Amino acid sequence: MNQLVENTSFVKSYLKKNKDLFEEISKFIWQHPETRFEEHESANYLSNTLEQEGFHVKRNVAGINTAFVGTFGEGAPFIGFLGEFDALSGLSQTANLTEYKPMEVGGNGHGCGHNLLGTGALSAAFAVKAFLEDNHLPGTVQFFGCPGEEGGSGKTFMAREGVFDHLDIALTWHPSPSNSIMSLSTLANYQIYFRFKGISSHAANSPHLGRSALDAVELMNVGVNYLREHIIPEARIHYAVTNTGGVSPNVVQADAEVLYLIRAPKVNQVEEIYKRVCKIAEGAAMMTETKLTIDFDKACSNYIPNRALEQILHEKLVEAGPGEASVADKAFAKKIWHSLTEGERRNSLDLLKGFGYSGDGSEFEGQFLNESISPYVPSNEINAGSTDVGDVSWIVPTAQCSAATSALGTALHSWQMTTQGITPFAHSGMLRAGEAMALTAIHILEHPDALALIKDEHDKMITKNPYVCPIPHSVKPSVLKK
Incomplete structure (x- = not known):
């Protein structure tokens, strides 16, 4: 043998x-x-x-x-x-x-x-x-x-x-x-939390006093959806809204959060897309007059x-x-x-x-x-x-x-x-x-x-x-x- x-x-x-x-x-x-x-x-x-x-x-x-x-x-x-x-x-x-x-x-x-x-x-x-x-x-x-x-x-x-x-x-x-x-x-990726902090207010009596974090999340997501046309075809961008600010529609939501997962064939390509996504998030915060916190969660090559x-x-x-x-x-x-x-x-x-x-x-x-x-x-x-x-x-x-x-x-x-x-x-x-x-x-x-x-x-x-x-x-x- x-x-x-x-x-x-x-x-x-x-x-x-x-x-x-x-x-x-x-x-x-x-x-x-x-x-x-x-x-x-x-x-x-x-x-x-x-x-x-x-x-x-x-x-x-x-x-x-x-x-x-x-x-x-x-x-x-x-x-x-x-x-x-x-x-x-x-x-x-x-x-x-x-x-x-x-x-x-x-x-x-x-x-x-x-x-x-x-x-x-x-x-x-x-x-x-x-x-x-x-x-x-x-x-x-x-x-x-x-x-x-x-x-x-x-x-x-x-x-x-x-x-x-x-x-x-x-x-x-x-x-x-x-x-x-x-x-x-395989695709490299980054996973990142984008958290927005606004001001709560009565959504009917004083909506002008509120600053909606949920609006910021929604505007960010819309902006990223427009970005999809302008990234390499092999890349992927996924998101999950992990905090909508509560269940009361008559309150301007002061806190909201979205988790993004960005993928591309190489880490430097992910990094490039990540920077663009961050700019969109900053823009959403400016439009809604909310404060943005970016929390890097994890990544892989x-x-x-x-x-x-x-x-x-x-x-x-x-x-x-x-x-x-x-x-x-x-x-x-x-x-x-x-x-x-x-x-x-x-x-x-x-x-x-x-x-x-x-x-x-x-x-x-x-x-x-x-x-x-x-x-x-x-x-x-x-x-x-x-x-x-x-x-x-x-x-x-x-x-x-x-x-x-x-x-x-x-x-x-x-x-x-x-x-x-x-x-x-x-x-x-x-x-x-x-x-x-x-x-x-x-x-x-x-x-x-x-x-x-x-x-x-x-x-x-x-x-x-x-x-x-x-x-x-x-x-x-x-x-x-x-």
Whole structure:
């Protein structure tokens, strides 16, 4: 038996033997959905599990009480696995149903599959640790507990504090309907609160004495809507009015607030748009004679693919195999497919391409689950989403894969994603991703020449484009406003 087959057999055997443990972890996190920087139960559960497995755990990393790092081994190379475990507000959903039924109306839910993401990365770290022990090899494996990916950019705060600086490579993955390498760059973003302070007054008897903060928010939003025509087409500007000043229409609203999320392919492009949005806000304040406060909330950089590392990760994803869905898996997926809108079904191929799928979708004809692995075709296209993995990729060579955990057409941040979060098919995909990442790490451990090529590619990029963290040092992580 050659070394490649032995390694694959070792990892498959380890994950199969410990399958129940990883499914239990995934289910616990799914059952305790917590939003950004408040993932206390999930963080404690994962940290305790790491310690039980023999990892040294450092908590309260980068001053974030739900961030942690588990470390095993010593010496180079230093291999990191990035794990997420935060949920989304408003996406509560009963598991394994094909109709919308929240467990708690307005409650949290794992509509992005981070219960799977964190556990899959953990399974890879555990498998590599077992491999190091079994073969008495030098090297350090680390699991990074990264909170607040959803709207909080936890990894960007961690990157700002140097948490990833020592790594040789970083690996992660994301649940989706696709088995592929996530080879696309992503959009950088800024998230900012614009708060207006006016003067309250009786809206009928003395409206002339009032200064409406809500008018300022509305005028700002109108101004930004006009700006959309005059920014690059790849950019995105989103907003949510987070304070309308109360529920009394007969009072001139003295306080109002709007939260903006600005995205573009590069940080400097986001910065340019941000400055223009600030001018619009200042104009709205002048028009309404209100006072403006600008509160920078968070940011993240665009993702930088590392082609040399991606190539290895793809080879290992192929070795792990596409998995095989059961009859029950397929029947459930068919019902999920029919719960989607016509527009969501039409978008199913574009959704796959966002995760790095390359093809025309013909292999999915009459199917509702993905049981194939996409060829690896590096792309210069840009995924319109954002991820704080981007900041890690600027610091250390990073690669991401995706493993099919949900029915074709399932969008992230949907109740359908939540309901499929702990199915047998989802857990199969989770462990498939864990296997691919573990095998990639083992390949790096055994092939220093491969690591040299990976680092050379990264160094050439960074030399021309030095990393600057997009979050100012004065900004601290913030929990989700309820």
